[in-house]
Amino acid sequence: MNTRGVPHTLQTSSLADVLERVLDKGIILAGDIKINLVDIELLSLQIRLVICSVDKAREMGMDWWVSHPAFGNRGRAELPAAAALSRIEERLTQLESMQPKVPPEIKEVSVCG
Amino acid sequence: MSETAFYLFCFARSGPLPELGGTGVDGQSPLLVRTFADLAAVLSTVYVADFSGPVAEARMKDLSWLGPRACRHEAVIEEVMAYGPVLPARFGTLFSSLESLETLLVKHHRAISQFLDDVTGREEWGVKGVLNRAKALPELESRCQTGGAGLGEANIDPSSLPRGTRYLQGRRARAAAEKALPQWLQATCAGIAEDLRGYASGFIVRKALAKGASGSEVVSDWAFLVPRGVRVDFCGRVKRASAELADQGLTFELTGPWPPYHFMPSLTS
Numbered sequence: 001m002n003t004r005g006v007p008h009t010l011q012t013s014s015l016a017d018v019l020e021r022v023l024d025k026g027i028i029l030a031g032d033i034k035i036n037l038v039d040i041e042l043l044s045l046q047i048r049l050v051i052c053s054v055d056k057a058r059e060m061g062m063d064w065w066v067s068h069p070a071f072g073n074r075g076r077a078e079l080p081a082a083a084a085l086s087r088i089e090e091r092l093t094q095l096e097s098m099q100p101k102v103p104p105e106i107k108e109v110s111v112c113g
Numbered sequence: 114m115s116e117t118a119f120y121l122f123c124f125a126r127s128g129p130l131p132e133l134g135g136t137g138v139d140g141q142s143p144l145l146v147r148t149f150a151d152l153a154a155v156l157s158t159v160y161v162a163d164f165s166g167p168v169a170e171a172r173m174k175d176l177s178w179l180g181p182r183a184c185r186h187e188a189v190i191e192e193v194m195a196y197g198p199v200l201p202a203r204f205g206t207l208f209s210s211l212e213s214l215e216t217l218l219v220k221h222h223r224a225i226s227q228f229l230d231d232v233t234g235r236e237e238w239g240v241k242g243v244l245n246r247a248k249a250l251p252e253l254e255s256r257c258q259t260g261g262a263g264l265g266e267a268n269i270d271p272s273s274l275p276r277g278t279r280y281l282q283g284r285r286a287r288a289a290a291e292k293a294l295p296q297w298l299q300a301t302c303a304g305i306a307e308d309l310r311g312y313a314s315g316f317i318v319r320k321a322l323a324k325g326a327s328g329s330e331v332v333s334d335w336a337f338l339v340p341r342g343v344r345v346d347f348c349g350r351v352k353r354a355s356a357e358l359a360d361q362g363l364t365f366e367l368t369g370p371w372p373p374y375h376f377m378p379s380l381t382s
Contacts, residue, residue, distance in 0.1 A: 009187070009191060009368065009369055009370060009371055010184060010187055010188055010191065013368045013369075015176075015180055015183070015184070017239065017368050018183050018184055018187050019179070019180075019183050021187070021239075021371060021374045021375075022183045022186050022187055022203060022204040022374075023183065023203065023204050031118075031121060031202075031205075031206040031207040031208045032207075032208055032209050032213045032217075033118055033161060033164070033165060033207035033208065033209055034165070035164045035165050035169070035170075035205045035207060036170045036173075037173065037203075037204065037205060092176075092177070
């Protein structure tokens with residue numbers, strides 16, 4: 001019955017977009033327990049390097065909404081948490097090892113200084 | 114270390130909320146809806162130790178912990194948003210008791226209620242301007258070159274010039290393009306923003322944070338509060354602007370509809 005609740009934004013936005021909004025310091029509503037959220041700028045940089053799309057997030061095991069009863073009918077067996085985590089770590093290592101490669105067009109560096 | 118707290122997702126009108134299907138940010142605990150007069154708070158219980166203290170703070174930098182939780186936070190608010198206006202809380206808004214939450218609600222009842230009225234039938238859209246420098250510069254360069262080669266060389270076919278002169282001319286055009294780029298960007302983005310504001314009842318410039326995917330950079334980051342009735346026109350305008358400027362290395366990315374995160378009143382004092 002809850003077909004209106006389909007999380008279209010989540011399905012079309014990158015995780016970085018979600019985090020930027022959900023963690024944004026501009027959102028001011030104080031609970032009475034203070035928690036320290038990481039600096040969004042640092043976090044955002046980090047995220048952009050690692051994740052560009054929801055597809056990537058899915059690969060990282062963040063596809064919980066696909067199996068969520070409220071958000072779809074394509075029910076799927078849950079991965080055991082440990083297996084999911086090791087997949088995430090594996091993927092992160094893989095992505096990190098890819099990241100330092102300099103794209104060819106940046107090789108033309110200025111020689112001054 | 115099993116002290117619990119209430120995690121707040123959002124406020125809504127107490128009337129139209131049905132049974133919610135989602136879960137708390139941990140993916141397990143059920144959602145609770147507590148009504149306070151005409152307002153409803155969507156909550157779940159969490160362990161304080163998961164959010165507060167040195168261990169928790171260190172873990173919050175870990176994307177594999179934070180990512181799924183942030184998405185669940187967003188998903189719950191999106192679910193509630195489907196039934197009426199919401200005032201979204203940021204990730205990790207914790208209350209030690211329902212009484213302290215009620216104190217906040219009583220204190221800010223007017224502001225919350227007014228906000229829910231203001232965002233009824235409206236949704237937030239994000240628009241990011243993304244520059245591809247490698248594409249934008251040659252384009253500007255050719256405009257700079259035709260614009261004024263200087264030194265009486267304007268009518269000379271560049272290929273007839275000595276290599277050294279040609280090289281220097283090229284360098285000069287590149288320098289002129291690099292100088293002209295920020296100005297061109299600023300003027301172009303300002304024009305698009307002005308256009309889009311015509312559809313929106315709220316507009317906020319976010320600080321453009323970081324580099325996008327390789328080779329591109331985010332040069333503008335806007336949030337618009339858009340009435341649902343003009344959603345199609347608004348989105349169409351963004352896509353058109355993006356298509357028109359793509360050849361010049363500037364595109365616009367659209368995300369949404371978001372809960373109205375950027376248009377909230379301050380409830381801290």
